[in-house]
Amino acid sequence: MSKSFTNLGVSKWLNESLSQMAITTPSAIQTACIPAVLEGRDCIGGAKTGSGKTIAFAAPILTKWSEDPSGIYGLVLTPTRELALQIAEQFAALGANMNLKTCVVVGGVDMVQQTIELQRRPHIVIATPGRLADHIKSSGEETVGGLRRVKFLVLDEADRLLSESFASDLSECINILPNPQDRQTLLFTATVTDAVRALKDRPVKEGKKAPFVHEVPADIAIPTTLSQTYIFIPSYVREAYLYALLTLEENAKKSAIVFVNRTRTAETLRRMLQILGVKATSLHSEMPQSERMNALGRFRAEAARVMIATDVAGRGLDIPLVEMVVNFDIPADADDYVHRVGRTARAGRAGESVSFVTERDVTRIQNIEERVNSKMTKYEGLSENKIIKDSLQDASEAKREATMAMEKEGFGEKRRIQKSKAASGMALNNTKKLIAKGNKKPKKSSA
The missing domain is CATH 3.40.50.300 (P-loop containing nucleotide triphosphate hydrolases)
Known part of the structure; x- marks a missing residue:
């Protein structure tokens, strides 16, 4: 018997939404990952571009959400604004029949409006790490407090998010979330790097199963x-x-x-x-x-x-x-x-x-x-x-x-000014450290 989304454990209402979108047969990554996520397991999913990764994490999250809708239920982090908006569109389409509320938190958009949307406790937040980190640092507990109780964290294009360029902002975002033992973490990427793969070896809480790993064949x-x-x-x-x-x-x-x-x-x-x-x-x-x-x-x-x-x-x-x-x-x-x-x-x-x-x-x-x-x-x-x-x-x-x-x-002038300010700030901090080090009293010799 061929697989269907119902066979995988997806809610009836969500299966109907998928059918309305002319999506009736699960792809390989959806077939592999959806049951594992519904079992409560963390998941590392690797598959080539265009294989349906978004539904592989959105379908189980929305199935679980519909059983117990509460506060900010899921956080999806992704490296680019365009991807964030695209993922939000898919969540909105899948959850339209259930009045799902989504919030997109990306750069280039008014922070005040984003603050208002976050305070309304949307069900799913889709964000780029840099802008969400800005809110965590400056928007106050009323705005970001709901993130402390999320049930799911998704890292989309995880290999890029786990690179050095996102390290600081990603750390800021993850630190406000519940402990890994108290949430499900789902990593999806077209390239399962060593940094991504290493996460499956982290210690797991007693009673919690080891992460499920699905990789695309390299050939x-x-x-x-x-x-x-x-x-x-x-x-x-x-x-x-x-x-x-x-x-x-x-x-x-x-x-x-x-x-x-x-x-x-x-x-x-x-x-x-x-x-x-x-x-x-x-x-x-x-x-x-x-x-x-x-x-x-x-x-x-x-x-x-x-x-x-x-x-x-x-x-x-x-x-x-x-x-x-x-x-x-x-x-x-x-x-x-x-x-x-x-x-x-x-x-x-x-x-x-x-x-x-x-x-x-x-x-x-x-x-x-x-x-x-x-x-x-x-x-x-x-x-x-x-x-x-x-x-x-x-x-x-x-x-x-x-x-x-x-x-x-003056194309690129804004970025050059930002880089110059960042370099000046770094130089100032280094100078302060040197001055502070120079002001320290030398330790007395024990001789």
Whole structure:
């Protein structure tokens, strides 16, 4: 008998909600994890992008919540604002028939409004660690006190949340929650790293079962319908090659995500392509939240066929119709490459990835090929003569125009000021420590 959500233990009302969303057959990770969570076990779930991880944790949480709805029942932490909003949409859709109240706590949005929503004790809070940590430090017990009684903590994209960049904020968030023995902790990720896997070895309270672990087989990390190609080029002509690639006759109507490593590159390429007549949008951390959501909406609605993005779009986001992924910059981490190219060739459809390989990227490409256990093939659609003839001058002029406009607008100035203030604050603290150390009286010798 084939599995159904009812067979897994999901509430009848939730099964009906899933059916209304045309979700009737559980995926592998849902089949594995939902029963374990309903048994009361902590869970580490690894599965490739697009495999249904959100429902794998949302379904058991909502089933348990409906049996005993009280206060802030679950906290979901995720690394990006877009993922937080997407997860909130899924919770809201699943719980619509039961008047589920959700609250999204992310940066770029008015903190006062978030404070009011938290004080109303929503059932599920979905947050990025940085903004939630800000509330914990500054908004008072009336606002964050409900977090002290949550029944579930979810770390979505757990490998990123457990990295050094989130360490301080994540610690602030977790410290306000009940002890691990008094809540269920669910970690979900497309990459089960050693840091994630190590959590299963933590001591557990007597009577509580060890965490359940479900990992994706490594050999299916890259879709079999994905064509992986490369173009070996000098770094200073990448813009011309990108313009030529996107406007080739066979690519001119394809939806594409172009991944870059820096926000400035993303903004430069977006402006350059728009000047050249390509319908492009961008997604990066220096955009206001409203602009980020508008950009995603335009791309999903196919009002823009090209999105230039940093790795903020590499994971989890539901962007179903992507025919091509271009790695304008090669990522330092091979797993980031896996997440990027996983944006295309989904649900059995064909897809294509093209990586721009410069003289500095050879080692990174070797690491990627070793990670995915396959070799990239050379992209044959572009010739150097064609680039020089048709694209080089136009792309160079458009890039120059885009760069000048960004300089005039002071792009990135806010971030530079913040970094400067942070560096000054650190230097001041270090100076105070040295002064305090110098003022200490020397210990008397025992001689």
